[in-house]
Amino acid sequence: MNDTSRATATGLSVQQVLLCGALIVTVSMGIRHGFGFWLQPIVTERGWTRETFSFAMAVQNLAWGLAGPAAGMLADRFGAWKVLAAGGAAYALGLLAMATASHPLGFTLGAGVLIGIAQSGSTYAVIYGVLGRTVAPEKRSWAFGVAAAAGSFGQFAMIPIETWLIGRVGWQAALFLLAAAALLIVPLALGVRERQANGAAAGHQSIGQALREAFGYRSFQLLMLGYFVCGFQVVFIGVHLPSYLRDHGLGLDVSTGALMLIGLFNVFGTYAAGSLGQRYPKRYLLSAIYGLRAVAILAFISLPLSPLSVYLFAAVMGFLWLSTVPPTNAVVAQIFGAQHLSMLGGFVFLSHQVGSFLGVWLGGRLYDATGSYDVVWWLSIALGVMALLANLPVRESPIPRVRPA
Numbered sequence: 001m002n003d004t005s006r007a008t009a010t011g012l013s014v015q016q017v018l019l020c021g022a023l024i025v026t027v028s029m030g031i032r033h034g035f036g037f038w039l040q041p042i043v044t045e046r047g048w049t050r051e052t053f054s055f056a057m058a059v060q061n062l063a064w065g066l067a068g069p070a071a072g073m074l075a076d077r078f079g080a081w082k083v084l085a086a087g088g089a090a091y092a093l094g095l096l097a098m099a100t101a102s103h104p105l106g107f108t109l110g111a112g113v114l115i116g117i118a119q120s121g122s123t124y125a126v127i128y129g130v131l132g133r134t135v136a137p138e139k140r141s142w143a144f145g146v147a148a149a150a151g152s153f154g155q156f157a158m159i160p161i162e163t164w165l166i167g168r169v170g171w172q173a174a175l176f177l178l179a180a181a182a183l184l185i186v187p188l189a190l191g192v193r194e195r196q197a198n199g200a201a202a203g204h205q206s207i208g209q210a211l212r213e214a215f216g217y218r219s220f221q222l223l224m225l226g227y228f229v230c231g232f233q234v235v236f237i238g239v240h241l242p243s244y245l246r247d248h249g250l251g252l253d254v255s256t257g258a259l260m261l262i263g264l265f266n267v268f269g270t271y272a273a274g275s276l277g278q279r280y281p282k283r284y285l286l287s288a289i290y291g292l293r294a295v296a297i298l299a300f301i302s303l304p305l306s307p308l309s310v311y312l313f314a315a316v317m318g319f320l321w322l323s324t325v326p327p328t329n330a331v332v333a334q335i336f337g338a339q340h341l342s343m344l345g346g347f348v349f350l351s352h353q354v355g356s357f358l359g360v361w362l363g364g365r366l367y368d369a370t371g372s373y374d375v376v377w378w379l380s381i382a383l384g385v386m387a388l389l390a391n392l393p394v395r396e397s398p399i400p401r402v403r404p405a
Contacts, residue, residue, distance in 0.1 A: 017134050018143060020191025021127040022150030024084060027185055028091065028122040030154025031178050032115075033263065034162035036239040037256075038098075040246070041171040042107075050243070052104050054364025056112040057239050058357040061231065063116025064123075065353020071120040072129065072346030073207060080130045080342065081193040087121025088185025094118050095182060099175035122185050124148065124325060125349050129342025130192045132333050138278070140333055144326035145274015149267045152322055156263030163256045210340040214347070219335060219394045223328055224351035226286060229387035230324045231355030233293060233380045237317065238262075240363040244373050245310060254307050258314035265318030272319075274326035282327035282334075283394040290391065293320050294384030301377045335399050355383075 039053045046052075075083040094117075097110020127147055135143040165174035205213075214220045242255035276285055300313040332348060333341050359376070366375050 014135055014143070017130055017192055018146055020188050021131065021147050024088075024185050024188050024192075025123060025127060025147055025150045026154035026157070027181060027188075028087075028119060028154070029152075030158030031091070031095070031162075031182060032119065033154070033238060033259065034159050035111075036242045036259070037163055037166060038171055038175075039239065039243055041166065045171075046102065046107075048104060049364075049368055051361075051364040051368050052107070054239065054360050056104075056108040057235075058361035058364075059108050059112030060116040060119070061235055061353045061356030061360060063113045064119045065116075065231075065350040065356070067117045067120035068125055068346035068349045068353070069343055070346070072125050072340075072342035072344070075121075075126045075129050075342040076340055079194055080126045081189040081191075083121045083126050084189035084192065085186045087118050087123075087126075088182055088189065090114060090118035091122055091182035091185065092179040095175050095179035099172045099179075118182075120346070124329070125342050125345040127192070128329050128333075128345055129338075130194065132338035132341040133194070137334070141277035141282070141326055141330040142274045144329050145271045145277070148270035148274065148322050148325045152263055152266030152270050152318075154263070156260055156267065159256060159259045159263060163252065205339060207340065207343065210336065210344065211347075213399065214336060214344050217335070217399060219396075220332070220344075220348075222390045222394050223331060224348055225390045226290065226387040227324065227328055227348050227352040228355035229290060229383040229390075231352035231357075232359035232383055233297075233355075234321055234359075235356035236359035236363045236376055236380060239360045240367075240373060240376075243367075245305075248305050250305070250307065250310065254310055257307075258310050261311055261314035262318035262321055265315045266321040266323075269319035269321060269323040270326060273323035274330075277327040277330050282331050282396055283391050285327050286324060286391040286394075287388045289320050289323050290384045290387035293317065294381045294388070296320070297377060297381050297384070301374070331394065331396050334396055337398070 035057060039050065042048070043050060043053050071083050071087070094110050094115035097114060098107065101107035101110050124147065128144055131143045131147060132140060162174065162178070165177060169177070238259070241258060242252070245255045245258070246252070273285060273289070296313060296316045300309065303309050328348060329341075329345050332344050336344055359380075362379075363373060363376050367373055
């Protein structure tokens with residue numbers, strides 16, 4: 001399929017997919033980035049430990065990852081808009097369960113399992129599948145960067161709104177309002193309704209063949225390893241940074257400002273990563289991102305803690321926050337093509353979410369055991385160095401295939 005027929009087959013314009021996809025990611029990612037602000041009010045009112053809340057958030061990330069490949073398969077086969085609409089509805093239900101659960105098990109099922117499954121159907125992997133089939137290959141990295149930047153803007157825009165809601169109407173009512181906002185994903189999903197699903201387009205490769213090919217390819221394995229580290233670092237920081245700062249005597253205004261800066265600079269970082277991925281080898285770009293993260297974390301925990309050091313750290317980490325997303329997904333599309341992109345992107349993201357599970361859970365577990373986050377900070381640095389090395393040998397060229405006569 002050439003570039004022109006790809007755009008015709010989807011029945012969508014690039015501008016329409018980018019707009020609707022960006023708005024969906026803005027809502028979905030914007031809501032989840034503020035969950036860390038619910039940690040202390042919920043554990044205080046319910047009488048739980050930080051590990052209880054952290055475990056639910058860890059389950060959320062793991063459920064997101066585990067459901068991702070299935071969501072991708074369904075989107076590739078039957079149409080992304082159906083998966084997105086279902087994801088938006090499930091997101092709203094999960095937020096309602098998060099607000100009303102009075103027992104740790106119920107909280108874990110709602111805030112963890114249900115919201116995690118909802119996020120698998122309302123975020124990057126599904127949107128990128130449509131973009132991969134709509135945007136010409138030479139512009140994919142840029143388009144992925146635009147979609148990722150939208151998620152970053154959602155974080156920047158939603159963080160102050162969420163903290164304001166918690167202070168104004170209380171943490172429970174704030175979750176009710178966010179549930180209503182999540183329902184906006186349902187009508188937006190119609191904007192990425194393809195004329196026919198990719199699976200119906202007589203593609204030459206079955207799901208089983210695609211999976212065997214990908215998991216047997218060394219570069220795919222290395223990309224998954226790097227994405228594991230990405231998940232560990234960003235979710236640990238996103239959930240535990242507000243409590244870490246409060247433990248060191250810094251107020252809510254500092255942590256709110258830090259997460260806003262992460263979201264703001266992430267807009268520029270993800271867009272820059274997508275644009276640079278059009279010009280330079282993506283493996284070197286990914287290695288540089290992971291290496292710079294390790295340096296930023298090392299400097300943050302080594303220097304005296306102050307509002308200025310927090311804001312500088314937030315700005316640097318924000319620029320690197322989701323900048324791994326466009327080049328990673330662009331490499332997957334470049335190697336394997338767009339037919340099964342949502343599914344393969346879902347499997348890569350599964351490794352990201354396994355890392356997220358460990359990062360957020362170990363943050364709470366080790367804090368309760370040691371009274372400090374120090375061990376997890378140092379582990380994040382070591383993993384950053386590992387990801388730097390893992391991405392260097394990735395091969396970005398299309399995988400050689402023997403096509404049937």
